[in-house]
Amino acid sequence: MGSGIYDFYFHHDPAEVSKCMLCYDPECAKACPQSADIGGIIRSLYFQDYMAAVRKLNCDCTCCNAPCEEACLLSRENRPVAIRDLLTNVRKDRHLLPKHRIETIDISTDICGVKLENPFLLSSSVVSSSYDMCRRAFEAGWAGASLKTICNFSQHEASPRFSALKNHANAFCGFKNIEQLSPRTVEEDMQVIGKLRKDFPSKVIIASIMGQNENEWTELASKCEKAGASVIECNFSCPNMEAASLGVTIGQSEELTERFTRAVRRGTDLPVLAKLTPNITDIVPLALAARRGGADGIAAINTINSITGVDIDTLVAEPSVRGKSMVGGYSGAAVKPIALRFISDLFRCKELDGTHVSGMGGIETWIDALEFILLGAGSVQVTTAVMQYGYRIIEDLIEGLSEYMKGRGISSVRDLVGGAAETVVDHNSIERDTIVFPTFDYESCNGCGRCYISCMDGGHQAITLDPETRKPKLNGKRCVGCHLCRLVCPEMAIRPAAKYWMPDYKNFNL
Numbered sequence: 001m002g003s004g005i006y007d008f009y010f011h012h013d014p015a016e017v018s019k020c021m022l023c024y025d026p027e028c029a030k031a032c033p034q035s036a037d038i039g040g041i042i043r044s045l046y047f048q049d050y051m052a053a054v055r056k057l058n059c060d061c062t063c064c065n066a067p068c069e070e071a072c073l074l075s076r077e078n079r080p081v082a083i084r085d086l087l088t089n090v091r092k093d094r095h096l097l098p099k100h101r102i103e104t105i106d107i108s109t110d111i112c113g114v115k116l117e118n119p120f121l122l123s124s125s126v127v128s129s130s131y132d133m134c135r136r137a138f139e140a141g142w143a144g145a146s147l148k149t150i151c152n153f154s155q156h157e158a159s160p161r162f163s164a165l166k167n168h169a170n171a172f173c174g175f176k177n178i179e180q181l182s183p184r185t186v187e188e189d190m191q192v193i194g195k196l197r198k199d200f201p202s203k204v205i206i207a208s209i210m211g212q213n214e215n216e217w218t219e220l221a222s223k224c225e226k227a228g229a230s231v232i233e234c235n236f237s238c239p240n241m242e243a244a245s246l247g248v249t250i251g252q253s254e255e256l257t258e259r260f261t262r263a264v265r266r267g268t269d270l271p272v273l274a275k276l277t278p279n280i281t282d283i284v285p286l287a288l289a290a291r292r293g294g295a296d297g298i299a300a301i302n303t304i305n306s307i308t309g310v311d312i313d314t315l316v317a318e319p320s321v322r323g324k325s326m327v328g329g330y331s332g333a334a335v336k337p338i339a340l341r342f343i344s345d346l347f348r349c350k351e352l353d354g355t356h357v358s359g360m361g362g363i364e365t366w367i368d369a370l371e372f373i374l375l376g377a378g379s380v381q382v383t384t385a386v387m388q389y390g391y392r393i394i395e396d397l398i399e400g401l402s403e404y405m406k407g408r409g410i411s412s413v414r415d416l417v418g419g420a421a422e423t424v425v426d427h428n429s430i431e432r433d434t435i436v437f438p439t440f441d442y443e444s445c446n447g448c449g450r451c452y453i454s455c456m457d458g459g460h461q462a463i464t465l466d467p468e469t470r471k472p473k474l475n476g477k478r479c480v481g482c483h484l485c486r487l488v489c490p491e492m493a494i495r496p497a498a499k500y501w502m503p504d505y506k507n508f509n510l
């Protein structure tokens with residue numbers, strides 16, 4: 001039996017896990033007579049950190065009447081999380097832990113020579129907007145932080161300034177903000193950098209800056225270096241600025257990107273990252289412009305221009321600021337595929353060889369982070385998931401990545417960078433002559449018929465349902481191997497066949 005992520009996934013009930021509210025100081029754990037780390041275990045499941053969940057389990061759940069479920073805050077509504085079932089299933093996964101694993105791994109890496117104890121950083125935003133917040137994040141285990149963008153002009157923020165799209169479990173699918181930059185003076189921000197540098201000498205302090213002209217860009221970079229920053233990040237990408245000449249406007253122009261990067265380069269010897277915007281067609285020319293201006297690396301992506309929705313009672317777009325709204329920056333889980341595409345474009349560009357890429361956009365779990373790394377990110381940054389779940393997710397990120405590396409015998413995280421990059425090929429290079437049929441696991445299938453509905457109305461009418469058993473049957477002559485059925489199956493009872501088939505063999509029937 002393998003220990004692929006799906007082998008673990010099959011034993012769990014994601015709907016039950018996502019019912020958990022991930023409470024602060026959870027009552028369930030306090031009620032456990034065996035002092036099991038219930039909050040930690042369920043959080044590991046929530047963030048797909050299955051191996052860590054198995055390792056954390058220290059109780060057998062047979063000695064009590066599940067007082068944890070009674071203590072669950074949802075029991076007040078008579079719908080507690082089925083903690084005992086979840087933990088019992090985790091116990092069943094023990095045999096899936098890799099038989100051979102290495103114990104010594106190195107998750108440290110660097111940004112252009114500046115050492116990071118792990119690849120995980122806070123990205124520039126509210127989550128890194130004061131000394132105290134960064135202190136708590138560093139103590140929790142984050143390797144560093146890109147501070148809320150420092151600038152020389154005062155901010156005038158709107159309220160409310162956020163809105164979110166949510167899934168059925170009330171978690172953010174996507175998140176919109178119309179926020180601007182640091183509310184502090186440059187001098188106050190320099191004090192924050194200085195104090196962080198003094199109190200946390202091993203943490204990486206990235207000074208995110210935005211100037212209004214070349215002189216300001218140069219001066220801010222120079223001041224941040226003197227105050228103790230480790231890296232300078234040029235914010236060429238904030239989509240929410242009131243002045244049209246700032247933020248994203250720079251990142252949409254090769255000329256301005258090169259000019260202002262050069263201005264920053266004049267002010268500092270520290271590594272310089274250009275933080276680029278996804279609100280363009282092709283990121284590569286902008287990255288090359290930043291390189292010409294003297295940038296050592298690229299940070300991507302900032303938020304995507306968006307309108308998250310309209311309140312259908314008030315007829316106002318969201319968030320409503322006294323009856324009006326504006327296009328704002330979209331982030332969180334929904335933007336991950338778009339961010340990954342940009343990371344892949346940057347890493348695959350030969351002229352950018354050796355350029356550090358600090359990736360971000362929708363990272364919530366260690367798997368998300370690993371995907372960025374595998375497509376070429378040398379470090380990763382997070383905001384929206386921290387806004388939603390807190391600094392504590394760093395434990396899940398580190399645990400998940402470490403377990404994966406140990407199980408796979410990968411001793412250094414650096415060996416993972418770009419590991420999947422070559423699998424992304426041009427449109428004309430993709431194999432188009434073979435079909436992979438879906439196969440049905442009739443034991444897991446509960447006969448819901450979702451595969452049938454989707455194949456009939458969104459596929460190629462290749463599935464019939466047995467009227468007696470309600471189980472699906474594939475007509476190999478009609479099936480084109482699109483795998484819509486597999487993607488909609490709520491029970492994950494459909495998998496790809498192990499073999500490829502040439503279209504000539506389409507008389508194959510399951």
Ligand SMILES: Cc1cc2nc3c(=O)[nH]c(=O)nc-3n(C[C@H](O)[C@H](O)[C@H](O)COP(=O)(O)O)c2cc1C
Binds near residue numbers: 303333
């Ligand atoms: C509320 C909020 C404020 C932000 N402020 C800044 C900022 O001041 N400077 C900046 O470069 N990016 C800012 N960002 C963008 C984030 O750093 C990050 O690029 C983006 O949110 C994508 O990552 P995520 O999906 O992990 O949030 C902000 C994002 C949010 C949600």
